[in-house]
Amino acid sequence: MQENKAQGTDISTLGEFGLIKQLTKGIEIKNSSTKVGVGDDAAVLDYQNKKTVVTTDLLVEGIHFDLMYTPLKHLGYKSIAVNVSDVYAMNACPKQVTVSIAISKRFTVEAIEEIYDGIRMACENYNVDLVGGDTTSSLTGLCISVTALGEAEENELAYRSGAKVNDLICVSGNLGAAYAGLQLLEREKAIFENNPNMQPDLSGHDYILERQLKPEARKDIYERLKEAQIVPTSMIDVSDGLSSELMHICEESKVGCQVYEEKIPVDYETHKMAEELNMNYSTFSLNGGEDYELLFTVPLEKFDDVEKMEDVKVIGHITEASKGIYLVTRDNTEIALQAQGWNPLQE
Amino acid sequence: MQENKAQGTDISTLGEFGLIKQLTKGIEIKNSSTKVGVGDDAAVLDYQNKKTVVTTDLLVEGIHFDLMYTPLKHLGYKSIAVNVSDVYAMNACPKQVTVSIAISKRFTVEAIEEIYDGIRMACENYNVDLVGGDTTSSLTGLCISVTALGEAEENELAYRSGAKVNDLICVSGNLGAAYAGLQLLEREKAIFENNPNMQPDLSGHDYILERQLKPEARKDIYERLKEAQIVPTSMIDVSDGLSSELMHICEESKVGCQVYEEKIPVDYETHKMAEELNMNYSTFSLNGGEDYELLFTVPLEKFDDVEKMEDVKVIGHITEASKGIYLVTRDNTEIALQAQGWNPLQE
Numbered sequence: 001m002q003e004n005k006a007q008g009t010d011i012s013t014l015g016e017f018g019l020i021k022q023l024t025k026g027i028e029i030k031n032s033s034t035k036v037g038v039g040d041d042a043a044v045l046d047y048q049n050k051k052t053v054v055t056t057d058l059l060v061e062g063i064h065f066d067l068m069y070t071p072l073k074h075l076g077y078k079s080i081a082v083n084v085s086d087v088y089a090m091n092a093c094p095k096q097v098t099v100s101i102a103i104s105k106r107f108t109v110e111a112i113e114e115i116y117d118g119i120r121m122a123c124e125n126y127n128v129d130l131v132g133g134d135t136t137s138s139l140t141g142l143c144i145s146v147t148a149l150g151e152a153e154e155n156e157l158a159y160r161s162g163a164k165v166n167d168l169i170c171v172s173g174n175l176g177a178a179y180a181g182l183q184l185l186e187r188e189k190a191i192f193e194n195n196p197n198m199q200p201d202l203s204g205h206d207y208i209l210e211r212q213l214k215p216e217a218r219k220d221i222y223e224r225l226k227e228a229q230i231v232p233t234s235m236i237d238v239s240d241g242l243s244s245e246l247m248h249i250c251e252e253s254k255v256g257c258q259v260y261e262e263k264i265p266v267d268y269e270t271h272k273m274a275e276e277l278n279m280n281y282s283t284f285s286l287n288g289g290e291d292y293e294l295l296f297t298v299p300l301e302k303f304d305d306v307e308k309m310e311d312v313k314v315i316g317h318i319t320e321a322s323k324g325i326y327l328v329t330r331d332n333t334e335i336a337l338q339a340q341g342w343n344p345l346q347e
Numbered sequence: 348m349q350e351n352k353a354q355g356t357d358i359s360t361l362g363e364f365g366l367i368k369q370l371t372k373g374i375e376i377k378n379s380s381t382k383v384g385v386g387d388d389a390a391v392l393d394y395q396n397k398k399t400v401v402t403t404d405l406l407v408e409g410i411h412f413d414l415m416y417t418p419l420k421h422l423g424y425k426s427i428a429v430n431v432s433d434v435y436a437m438n439a440c441p442k443q444v445t446v447s448i449a450i451s452k453r454f455t456v457e458a459i460e461e462i463y464d465g466i467r468m469a470c471e472n473y474n475v476d477l478v479g480g481d482t483t484s485s486l487t488g489l490c491i492s493v494t495a496l497g498e499a500e501e502n503e504l505a506y507r508s509g510a511k512v513n514d515l516i517c518v519s520g521n522l523g524a525a526y527a528g529l530q531l532l533e534r535e536k537a538i539f540e541n542n543p544n545m546q547p548d549l550s551g552h553d554y555i556l557e558r559q560l561k562p563e564a565r566k567d568i569y570e571r572l573k574e575a576q577i578v579p580t581s582m583i584d585v586s587d588g589l590s591s592e593l594m595h596i597c598e599e600s601k602v603g604c605q606v607y608e609e610k611i612p613v614d615y616e617t618h619k620m621a622e623e624l625n626m627n628y629s630t631f632s633l634n635g636g637e638d639y640e641l642l643f644t645v646p647l648e649k650f651d652d653v654e655k656m657e658d659v660k661v662i663g664h665i666t667e668a669s670k671g672i673y674l675v676t677r678d679n680t681e682i683a684l685q686a687q688g689w690n691p692l693q694e
Contacts, residue, residue, distance in 0.1 A: 035398065039599070040507050041436035041583060042402035042497070047394055051382065055389035056479055056494055058447040062486035089388035100405040100492050132403055138488070139409035145447050145492035147403055150389070160387050236388060252386070 008108025011137070019109065019135055023116045027130055031095045033151065034129040043131035045096060050151040055086035061141030069185045072111055074214045075144070076118025082239065083148035084126045085217035085292045089237035090159070091225065092152035094217075096131045097123065100145040102138035115144070126219055158235035158296065163253035167233050167297040167318040170306050172221045174265040175242055176281060179288025180273035181205070181212030187277070207269045215292045221312065222294075228305050232296035241287040243337045245295050247325060256323040259316030259337075262330050286327070286337070355455025358484070366456065366482055370463045374477055378442045380498060381476040390478035392443060397498040402433035408488030416532045419458055421561045422491070423465025429586065430495035431473045432564035432639045436584035437506070438572065439499035441564075443478045444470065447492040449485035462491070473566060505582035505643065510600035514580050514644040514665040517653050519568045521612040522589055523628060526635020527620035528552070528559030534624070554616045562639045568659065569641075575652050579643035588634040590684045592642050593672055600644075603670040606663030606684075609677050633674070633684070 014022060024038045036044040045052075059065060059079050067075075084094040099119055103112060112135075123130050128148070188200035202209060217237075225232065234253055236245045242264065250257055266285050274281035297318055298306055306312055316328075326334045361369060371385045383391040392399075406412060406426050414422075431441040446466055450459060459482075470477050475495070535547035549556060564584075572579065581600055583592045589611065597604055613632050621628035644665055645653055653659055663675075673681045 041433040042400040042439070044504060045399040045401060047399060049395065052392040052394060052399060053389040054392060054445060054479060054496065056445040056447050056481055058449055058481045058483055058492055060449045060483055060485050063484055086388040098401060098403040098494060100403050102405055102407045102490060132401060134403055134405045136405055136407055137410055138407050140487035143449060143490050145405055147445060147494040149401065157391060
């Protein structure tokens with residue numbers, strides 16, 4: 001960033017209000033529930049007789065992202081995607097976001113606009129309105145806090161607590177790819193730091209890199225469930241790893257579960273990366289975070305419906321709580337799952 | 348904080364989920380609009396046929412607060428107060444907050460509990476439910492992001508844009524005290540840094556210190572307006588200084604204004620502090636930030652009502668836009684006001 005500064009516009013030339021004006025200009029309101037967006041003490045929303053869901057997530061430089069390999073536009077996009085993902089995980093439709101950013105003075109106005117370009121792209125893609133926020137400076141790292149709001153009919157909401165014995169456990173997409181992408185980026189960063197003349201070798205890894213740097217929330221799965229008139233008995237998004245999310249559902253629903261290693265969807269690139277790093281790819285899919293896939297349960301009688309649902313796999317079923325939380329491995333061994341998900345408090 | 352660590356509990360012993368559980372245990376839901384609080388992917392709210400307002404603010408260490416003189420409990424309290432203040436400034440009633448905190452590992456669990464004690468106290472005082480959040484680590488400073496939600500009937504909402512020519516301009520409480528408190532704390536900090544054996548001399552300044560360290564949102568004024576059945580034609584909270592807020596109202600309402608220096612309420616301690624520092628106290632009241640008083644306009648015919656309203660002063664009136672934004676000084680000079688409010692982007 002330092003080099004950019006010489007060519008870019010210093011933030012202080014605009015001031016806080018000028019900067020906010022510049023960043024939010026041309027924002028058009030897309031949802032009828034947004035009555036007033038940016039520009040007053042608060043935004044005004046009207047959810048009429050629907051329920052409102054609200055969720056918030058904080059992305060911190062050096063903990064959640066490394067600016068050495070994270071393009072600012074992708075970072076802006078990701079900050080929205082991870083939040084709307086939580087709204088979809090309630091089986092609700094995201095409608096508004098607020099965004100607060102703390103930026104160090106080493107950033108130029110152009111750099112912040114990059115972040116906002118990504119934010120705007122994501123708002124466009126997920127059809128949400130940016131209705132408020134706060135921009136302030138930071139003495140040190142970059143910090144992005146997003147709150148997302150969405151709506152649902154009361155009987156559509158999917159909590160973590162509704163899974164029942166014999167329910168099928170389903171997951172969208174594939175798991176472990178974002179973590180594989182992170183491993184690759186970290187490896188190349190280490191090589192570059194040891195020898196700055198080395199060029200990073202990222203070829204052939206486009207998919208896992210995109211999963212790490214520009215993850216998508218599963219709007220499509222939310223829509224497919226709606227089309228199929230399925231309300232999951234429980235749902236959660238996979239942000240901390242499959243094991244960790246299964247444990248949340250089992251704990252909140254007071255049930256156990258059995259999932260089958262061979263059924264857990266893993267992409268070819270994730271396999272390849274695990275192999276390159278001499279690691280077990282199941283470690284990636286079970287404990288790697290940031291997949292933002294949807295993990296949900298449906299009653300057994302919905303088997304045909306979910307079986308034919310594009311990009312959804314049945315990976316196991318819910319059992320009595322006393323049976324515990326088990327993975328059946330390829331060689332038919334049952335092992336108790338433990339949440340070894342990414343712990344942001346340990347760095 | 349470093350000394351505490353030896354005696355306190357290391358954050359990593361609890362992990363993210365353990366920490367969140369510990370911090371949010373015993374939280375009871377107070378508002379009927381809160382259907383589900385902490386513990387799922389998102390909180391669920393039901394505003395029925397009322398409008399929802401939503402606002403967010405980010406407090407960053409070294410920019411908005413200095414841990415050298417800010418007690419953690421006060422910091423937690425303040426982070427809620429400044430957000431519900433924005434809800435009151437819409438003439439709406441705050442109902443829920445979400446809180447995200449990024450903390451460096453130098454903090455102990457006990458230190459974070461201090462912050463949450465303050466947050467809980469404020470939630471109690473303003474009758475809002477803590478419904479969600481995120482706790483993560485930070486490589487450097489402490490960062491607190493709060494989003495507040497509230498409700499109002501559509502015809503009760505007070506925007507910045509509704510002020511009309513001849514409306515009376517009113518302000519609650521007094522102005523400049525929080526800034527005076529900040530000046531005092533900064534002076535004593537500088538003295539201490541030069542000579543660590545010196546004890547800070549804060550006696551006789553309790554009021555301005557409290558205004559800086561533990562500001563209150565004006566719930567009482569919101570309630571008095573309701574009792575008096577007054578819906579302000581415009582309203583804003585004074586967070587960046589009176590001049591800056593007057594300019595927001597005038598710009599959004601496309602009007603001008605005239606305020607009278609002698610009518611602007613300033614506390615005795617603020618006067619005294621300005622004198623000690625050889626500064627003009629009007630600089631404090633016009634440009635000092637963080638008062639969190641309510642600045643609002645009412646139609647002329649409400650003069651008697653606001654005149655008798657406790658802790659509310661009429662300080663001027665709205666004029667045609669062409670007349671500009673003017674302060675009439677004690678010696679009857681008219682000077683154009685400029686927003687010299689605190690700019691968080693310049694540090």
